[in-house]
Amino acid sequence: MGITKSQIFTKQQNDLAQFFKVLGHPARVAILQYISEQNSCICNDLVEEIGLAQATISQHLKELKSIGLLKGEIEGKSMCYCINIDRWNDIQNHLNSFFNNTKQNCC
Amino acid sequence: MGITKSQIFTKQQNDLAQFFKVLGHPARVAILQYISEQNSCICNDLVEEIGLAQATISQHLKELKSIGLLKGEIEGKSMCYCINIDRWNDIQNHLNSFFNNTKQNCC
């Protein structure tokens, strides 16, 4: 045991949970906030700013990319990671639909 | 290692990540949706509906309670778990603030 039984849930439930899960780590919240505050957003800045090892930051960036929230462009010898605004709005809308549809029948 | 370094993040970041994390499992998404669709919402229904063991459902309910999303009332010999609508709206607002404040500077 220990494995999440994804197969007993709908794709919508699994996708929704996946979005929430990726956002469910303070480092990834902090990364998104920091990128949003900066004009440049290379990974090395994040390492200094956030205080986790470079390998760890790189791993968190990979997870944010996995749901399409970040896009990275090579810029000289560093990377420019930026928020994918279309995907950002798309996910926000999904989450709001879930919140709005799931608040009936309170006792 | 393996422990999340909560101490290097702000309370706001940790709280936000905690909300996302609790919602980041398909069983908990499914539980919330099911409770919202029913008039009664006792745990035993959930076990049959969702298809996880009773102990597992109970554990997921506990996590949803931990962020205040559910309130449970004893009703006869069973429990009536319901969505705490004030908390629900409160958390939705928090998440939307995060989304709205964190979408600047896209390249």
Add this chain to the structure above:
DNA sequence: ATTATATATTGCAATATTACGATAATAGAG
């Protein structure tokens, strides 16, 4: 070509999460 800089990947240890059987606790029915 060599060196320096920036990011990604690999491998591993520590911790957390998921799931379930067994058992405890609680409340109503008889």
Add this chain to the structure above:
DNA sequence: CTCTATTATCGTAATATTGCAATATATAAT
């Protein structure tokens, strides 16, 4: 009180996540 039904908790196994050092990869500068 005893039995049954419902939910919570405990203990444990399996899997996932977090974090980092070491290493690989890639590009720019010299």
